[in-house]
Every structure is written in structure tokens, then in C-alpha cells.
Amino acid sequence: MLLQQLVNGLAQGAIYALMAIGFAMIMGVLGLVTFVHGEVIMVGAFAGFYAITFLHAGVFFALAAGFAASWLLGIVIDATCYRPFRDAPHEILLISTIGMSILLKSLAQVTLGTEQKLVPDLVGEGFIMIGDVRILHIQLFVLAVVTAICIALQLVLYKTKVGLALRALSMDKEAAALHGVHVNRTARLGNCIGCALGGLAGVLLGSYYNAVHPIMGASAGLKAFIASVLGGLTSIPGAVVGGLLLGVFENFAVAFSSSSYRDIVAFIILILVLLFKPSGIFGRKGIEKI
Amino acid sequence: MRHMVKVLALVLFVTLLSSVGSAEDTIRVGLSAPITGNYAEFGENFKYAVQMAVDEINAQGGLLGKQIEVVVMDSKGDPKEAATIAQKFVQDKSIVAEIGDFTSTCCLAAAPIYERYGMVQLSPTSSHPDFAPSGEYMFGIVGTQDAEGPFNVKYIAQDYLGLKSVAVIYINNDWGHVTKDRFVKAADENGLKVTIEQSFLEGERDYSAILTKIRDTNPEGIYIAAMYNEAALICRQIKKMGWDVKLLAPSSVFSAKLLELGGDAVEGLVTNTFFALNDPDPRVQAFIAEFRKRAGRDPNLHAACAYDSMMILADAIRRAGTTDRAAIRDALAETKDFPGITGSITFTEVGDVVRKYKVMVVENGQWAIKRDYTRD
Numbered sequence: 001m002l003l004q005q006l007v008n009g010l011a012q013g014a015i016y017a018l019m020a021i022g023f024a025m026i027m028g029v030l031g032l033v034t035f036v037h038g039e040v041i042m043v044g045a046f047a048g049f050y051a052i053t054f055l056h057a058g059v060f061f062a063l064a065a066g067f068a069a070s071w072l073l074g075i076v077i078d079a080t081c082y083r084p085f086r087d088a089p090h091e092i093l094l095i096s097t098i099g100m101s102i103l104l105k106s107l108a109q110v111t112l113g114t115e116q117k118l119v120p121d122l123v124g125e126g127f128i129m130i131g132d133v134r135i136l137h138i139q140l141f142v143l144a145v146v147t148a149i150c151i152a153l154q155l156v157l158y159k160t161k162v163g164l165a166l167r168a169l170s171m172d173k174e175a176a177a178l179h180g181v182h183v184n185r186t187a188r189l190g191n192c193i194g195c196a197l198g199g200l201a202g203v204l205l206g207s208y209y210n211a212v213h214p215i216m217g218a219s220a221g222l223k224a225f226i227a228s229v230l231g232g233l234t235s236i237p238g239a240v241v242g243g244l245l246l247g248v249f250e251n252f253a254v255a256f257s258s259s260s261y262r263d264i265v266a267f268i269i270l271i272l273v274l275l276f277k278p279s280g281i282f283g284r285k286g287i288e289k290i
Numbered sequence: 291m292r293h294m295v296k297v298l299a300l301v302l303f304v305t306l307l308s309s310v311g312s313a314e315d316t317i318r319v320g321l322s323a324p325i326t327g328n329y330a331e332f333g334e335n336f337k338y339a340v341q342m343a344v345d346e347i348n349a350q351g352g353l354l355g356k357q358i359e360v361v362v363m364d365s366k367g368d369p370k371e372a373a374t375i376a377q378k379f380v381q382d383k384s385i386v387a388e389i390g391d392f393t394s395t396c397c398l399a400a401a402p403i404y405e406r407y408g409m410v411q412l413s414p415t416s417s418h419p420d421f422a423p424s425g426e427y428m429f430g431i432v433g434t435q436d437a438e439g440p441f442n443v444k445y446i447a448q449d450y451l452g453l454k455s456v457a458v459i460y461i462n463n464d465w466g467h468v469t470k471d472r473f474v475k476a477a478d479e480n481g482l483k484v485t486i487e488q489s490f491l492e493g494e495r496d497y498s499a500i501l502t503k504i505r506d507t508n509p510e511g512i513y514i515a516a517m518y519n520e521a522a523l524i525c526r527q528i529k530k531m532g533w534d535v536k537l538l539a540p541s542s543v544f545s546a547k548l549l550e551l552g553g554d555a556v557e558g559l560v561t562n563t564f565f566a567l568n569d570p571d572p573r574v575q576a577f578i579a580e581f582r583k584r585a586g587r588d589p590n591l592h593a594a595c596a597y598d599s600m601m602i603l604a605d606a607i608r609r610a611g612t613t614d615r616a617a618i619r620d621a622l623a624e625t626k627d628f629p630g631i632t633g634s635i636t637f638t639e640v641g642d643v644v645r646k647y648k649v650m651v652v653e654n655g656q657w658a659i660k661r662d663y664t665r666d
Contacts, residue, residue: 001502001503001506004502005499005502005503008498008499008502009499011498012496012498109326113330114326114327114328114330114331115330115331115547116519116551118522118550118551118553121530125529125530125532127530127531127532134531134532136530136531138530205495208496209495209496209523209527210523210526210527211495211519211523211551213493215328215493216495219493250499251498251499254499254500254503255499255502255503258488258489259462259488259489259490259491259494259497259499259500260462260489260490260491262491262494262499263491
């Protein structure tokens, strides 16, 4: 049973990891925590849902729809929450993301309805058995997609000029600007990539649990935050490890006590990391935590 | 500035006048329901059904020569909001009684306020056994888990499905605890083995860990004490695991939405109800047709109960012959063999109803009536 729970935890953790990567990306280029990531994930999930139900799209089109919708949302968020306040104190941006999150959540409830919506199975219902352990096709699919995205992201970050600019910006804003990095444009790009990854994670969440809901963003955003804090906030490999660990811890919490302890474990991890290793597993020293 | 004050005073005066005017020729009934939030669909059903009952009564000349008016307030399914609404309703002298709320938790939170100010709280759906006994002014018509739990054990798990062992998964709130407790108690008394009891928090989406744990105890059936949203997800995740287990659930899952959300994963699921769309009774069919026309969807048990609540309340006001809050309470308590669309309704000493049920099964994506005990 422990192995089975480990598999469940890894699949769930992979989705957390993808959300956390997006979060870490945004955190890196902006230098601050965003509170709107949960709603970005929700919008991505709904975009995927509508692509599947109304356009009868296949699984990859649904993922693309979630990616694109959240990318566009990233542009809107950048233009309304970040760009106008780029030189303002950090608190202002923080609060504007909270406002944006409330706006999006309420807007979704008003326009999309308050009911939970059913997401059809994207990859079929089968599973494979390895010994006593049952691995669902959807779990394999989630793991494969997240791995592919991680590899693609590393390639972009380390093999392209844009990636170099993103990394430079994440390390030091002023120094990057002095070396000819267009700060605003690069920050927007980083934010859009982060959001789009969140959107992908939303589509995966929806098809993994067969459900999307306008208020699903709140818990998703918190889990992304916890996973990236665990990994060191701006570190992308850290976010992956943080997400996987969080998923596994949560599932073990359910296995050993009860389902009600799932979130308790997640938040205890957050508090312990902040207390004893504020830089996270892969974090750089001296980074400011909010 | 002085102009402003004058205009404001005038506006205030006019609104005061108009509110006095409306209070005189209408009887106002409060409706507290989750119009938005997690239970929004149920709240909307309340609104449609109560308004339907009111329109019907008004079309026949109203009550005591007056028209009825419904004052709807949104509790969002939040007990804090329900308590605030209760405060507003009891302070408003023009409101004679209240219908609501949807969840037992909200009803219980508001109960002390209605009780203190002597206003009837008639809940269409609170099935918590503590609700109606919590005060003189508290009434519930859905029947409590005291009756449903043993029915589910004896008539569904044992007679219909022939189970020897069952696992229980339940939502971690007032309703879930009571539903689980009554079921487990009845199971112990009747020799049905409960292999494991597992709770989950409201809004949970991932049941794989909890189901893996339950599967390890190897039960023949699984009793899903949840609303249809969660129940549908649980059934889907059970099916995904490739687990062939008998599914049974309390009446909370009896909804067309369960079929839609659950698809072929809920095939064979057994539950109970006292209101079914395929009930041949012409009054029930007339209610269903009118509800469909207004809401654009099929009514569920909760909608039917909300309709009956308004009808019972109107009947009590008619018998009381006055809109005095205490007189309405006394008349309501005397309700006996009221012919509701959900069956015959008689209040017990404490203000709830002992229900009889039909056994419902999902067959080929439809609800089928398998056995009917409501006429026993």
C-alpha cells in the first residue's frame, strides 16, 4: 500500500511541481510573490475544459488551449498589476495581485457558473500493474507531460538568448539592464511563461480529478506557493523537487492518519521550512521572503 | 448642501412610505439559501421552487386576502452569513416566518437567533437529528438520518445488495458525521460489518490516497456519505482504479447531476428518495413540468422539499388566520397528514418528519425505482 501511495503522491506532486515551476519563474523575474497564480491555474483549467467539451478537442489541443489562455492572462496581469507599479514599493504589487485574484475568482463564478464541471477522461481509464502497484494511464500521462515541460524549459533557459536574459533578470535586475537586457519586455515574457505553465497545470489538474471549479484556484495557488518555498522560491529544479515532495508527504499523511490531515501537513511543511531553512532546498542565500 | 439634505430627506420619506405600503397588503416570507458558493445550485432550486409555490398561492387569491412576497437572502452556504441573515429577518417586523437554510450547519447556526426572537425556521433540507429538537420554532421536513441510516443498512445494503461488509467514506461536516454515525450504528445493530470509516474535507478533489487505504480493507460495498459533486468524483476515481465494488449512498446524491458528472462510473449505485422524476403521480408531474419551464432543468428532492415547505407554511398561516409569528408556529406544529408532493407530512413532537423511502438505482444512465416503501 505504501508503494501505491507513493505513486499517487508522485502523480499529484508532478502537478504541484508544474504549478510551482510557474510560480518560481514569476518570482524570479518579478522578485516578488504573486497571489494570482491560483486563479491563473483555474483559468487554464477552464480553457482546457471548454476546448474539450465544446471543440471536442484532443488532449494536446486542450493543453495548448490552457497554455494559450493563461499566457494571454499573463499579459493582462502584467499590464494591470505589475507594469504600472514597477517602481512602487513591493507591497503595492502584492496587493494588486490579491485584488486581481479576487476579481478573477468572482468573474469566473458569475460568468462560468458556480457548479463543478465534469472533465471527460482524456487518456482513457486503463492502468498497468507492477507487482501490487496500480499505475493509472492518466498518472503516467501527467508524469510524462511534466517531465517533457521541464526538459523543454531547461532548454529554453540554458540554450537560447531569451533564456539567458530571463536568467540574468532573475539574478540581478540592475546588472541585467546594464548588459542590455530589456527589463520590462523580459519580465513580461517570464511572467507569461510562468502563467502559461500554471495554465497547463490547470488542465492536468482538471483531467486528473475529472473536475474543474471556479474556486479551485485558492488551494492550487497555495500548494504552488508551498512547493516553491520548499524548493527555494526562484529555483526551478527546486520547484520540481518541492512539488514532488509535497505530493508524496500529503498522500502519506492520508495513508497514516486521515484525509483531513492533508492540508495540515502541507502547511506544517511551509512553517518548518520558513523557520529552519528559509532558503529552501535549492535556494540561494540572502533572498528576501515575503 | 441644504438642497442635498432636502433631497435626501425626501428620498428617505418616500422609501419609508413605500415600505409601509408594501407591508400592509403583502405577507412577507424570508428565504435564506446559498444562492452563490459551493451549494449555489441547491440555493437556486430553493428560489425557483419557493417562488413557484408562492405564485400558485397568489394566483388563487393569496393568503388571508393578501399576496405573499418572498424575501431572498444569500447565505453562500456559510453559517456566519446564515446567522447574519437571521438577525436581519427577525428584526424586520414585516417578515412573518423563514424558510431555509440548505445545509444543516447553516440551520443550526441560525437556530438560536430565530428561537430567541420567536420566528419559525422551516428548513426544507436539514436532516441533522439535532436541528428540529434545538428549539420550539425549528421545523424540518426532509426527515432525519435517524430514519435514513437504518433504512440504508437494512433495505439497501442488506436486502437489496446482499452485502456482508461495507466501508464508509464521509464528508467532514455536521451532516457527514451524523449520516456516518447513524449508518454505522444501524450497521452494528444489524450485523453488517463496517471495515473502515474515512472522512474527507469539503471541496476535496483527490481521493486516490483515501480510496487506496479503503481498498486495503477489502469491503464488498462502499457507503458514500457526500453531496453528489463529491460522490460523482469518488465514483469516477473508484472506477479509474479498476475497483469493482458495490456503491451505495444517502439520498443527498439523488440528482440528475450525479448521472451527468458520474457518467458510467455511477452505474449500479443505489440510494433512496421520496421524490423521483419518474413518479407517476399527476401532482408530482405538474410540479416537474412547471419547474422545468422556469429553471430550464429538472427539479431534485431539495427543490420538491422547498416547494412543500412553502405550501405547508401557507397552510399553517391560513389555519392560524393571522400573521402573528407565534400563532404561525403553533399552527405549523399541528400540521397532520399534509398531502405534499414529497408524500404525506406530519410533524413529530420535536418538529421533524419520519419519512419512508423508495430504493433508487442508476440503470443505463437513468434513475430507476426498484422498490417503493413510501406507501407502506
